Amino acid sequence: MLGVFLIGAALFAFSTLLGASLRTRLLLLAGLWAFVVLVHLTLPDGAPLRLATGGNARPWIVLAAVAALIWAYRAGLSVLRRRAERRTGPAMPSDAPPPQTQTQTQTQAQAQAQAQTQSQPQPQTPPFSDAELNRYARHVMLREVGGPGQKALKQARVLVIGAGGLGSPALLYLAAAGVGTIGVIDDDSVDSSNLQRQVIHTDARIGLPKVFSAQQQMQALNPFITVRPYHRRLTEDNATALFLDYDLILDGTDNFDTRYLVNRAAVATGKPLIAAAITQWEGQISLYHPAAGAPCYQCVFPQRPAPGLVPSCAEAGVIAPLPGVLGTMMALEAIKHITGAGETLRNALVIFDGLYGETRRLAVSRRTDCPVCASDT
Numbered sequence: 001m002l003g004v005f006l007i008g009a010a011l012f013a014f015s016t017l018l019g020a021s022l023r024t025r026l027l028l029l030a031g032l033w034a035f036v037v038l039v040h041l042t043l044p045d046g047a048p049l050r051l052a053t054g055g056n057a058r059p060w061i062v063l064a065a066v067a068a069l070i071w072a073y074r075a076g077l078s079v080l081r082r083r084a085e086r087r088t089g090p091a092m093p094s095d096a097p098p099p100q101t102q103t104q105t106q107t108q109a110q111a112q113a114q115a116q117t118q119s120q121p122q123p124q125t126p127p128f129s130d131a132e133l134n135r136y137a138r139h140v141m142l143r144e145v146g147g148p149g150q151k152a153l154k155q156a157r158v159l160v161i162g163a164g165g166l167g168s169p170a171l172l173y174l175a176a177a178g179v180g181t182i183g184v185i186d187d188d189s190v191d192s193s194n195l196q197r198q199v200i201h202t203d204a205r206i207g208l209p210k211v212f213s214a215q216q217q218m219q220a221l222n223p224f225i226t227v228r229p230y231h232r233r234l235t236e237d238n239a240t241a242l243f244l245d246y247d248l249i250l251d252g253t254d255n256f257d258t259r260y261l262v263n264r265a266a267v268a269t270g271k272p273l274i275a276a277a278i279t280q281w282e283g284q285i286s287l288y289h290p291a292a293g294a295p296c297y298q299c300v301f302p303q304r305p306a307p308g309l310v311p312s313c314a315e316a317g318v319i320a321p322l323p324g325v326l327g328t329m330m331a332l333e334a335i336k337h338i339t340g341a342g343e344t345l346r347n348a349l350v351i352f353d354g355l356y357g358e359t360r361r362l363a364v365s366r367r368t369d370c371p372v373c374a375s376d377t
Helices: 002-017 022-042 048-052 058-085 106-119 130-135 137-141 146-155 167-177 192-196 210-221 236-243 256-269 321-339
Strands: 157-161 181-185 226-230 248-251 273-279 282-288 348-353 358-363
Touching (some): 058 130, 137 146, 146 321, 167 181, 167 210, 248 321, 273 321
Antiparallel strands (some): 348 358
């Protein structure tokens, strides 16, 4: 076999010296391979030529399969690049100087160069770097996402309220998916009791504000995104201005006062809201968007439960993976909303029962007497 490899290397080098194209050189190697395989398929066992070329055709077939896989991988990357750039046009070098023409005076040269620059198409920055294309390749392969969908994710701005049980997985998956700008607001700090379920934080960051802990983990996961941490409490005074800077709001808070506040601000700014809630073994999630005909949160939950009827996680407990399930569903619904893939949970409320592995989907609709969104009907 070594002799065949040496012959192949000699053919490749000799054809290179003669100026043959890469395609011609590869065809020569393919011809050599075909000759060797033909020898093994036609000559009897023990033939000197078969023994000199390895004695068996299997290694050569495996070699061809490996080469084919490498070629297919490179071709696949080329296809992904074309799909990702098809709506932005081919990339052009951004550091190439404009053409200069020698004239008799410096002023004339500058004027001519400026005219040439204005008459030529401006170079475009490619939407994704090679590293990003490789990172998001599984998204680009999806028919429902593709290059345009991944570009929409990169351009999206999503605000997550709360970096706790629900916010942790939502933030991690939004970051992993390539959402370009992610805001996170929370006034709390990491406590050891959080680590049973709040997977974005670590033991080493106990005492650190949750928004900064989350920022560290998200940017370690994906350095191509922007994370905006807001270490403060969401209030009536700051909610509207904050929401206006984002395209989509995710509410992962754990009390009704904040949920109703988030809903009012989302309705006032016309922003879609994905809200989830959990307790013990159960959780629920929906997409609220009155501006698109869906109900708001207060349409579905017009009044807060009586005190003690729905205890908090601190009072009633919560199984560790449950916020992971619902928080991941929040991220999934956000990605579907941004990319337009599939059908979101607009006009539907999903209730998940982790203890018995049951999921129920309920239809919900706007209320004409809703004190928050009825005026938008």
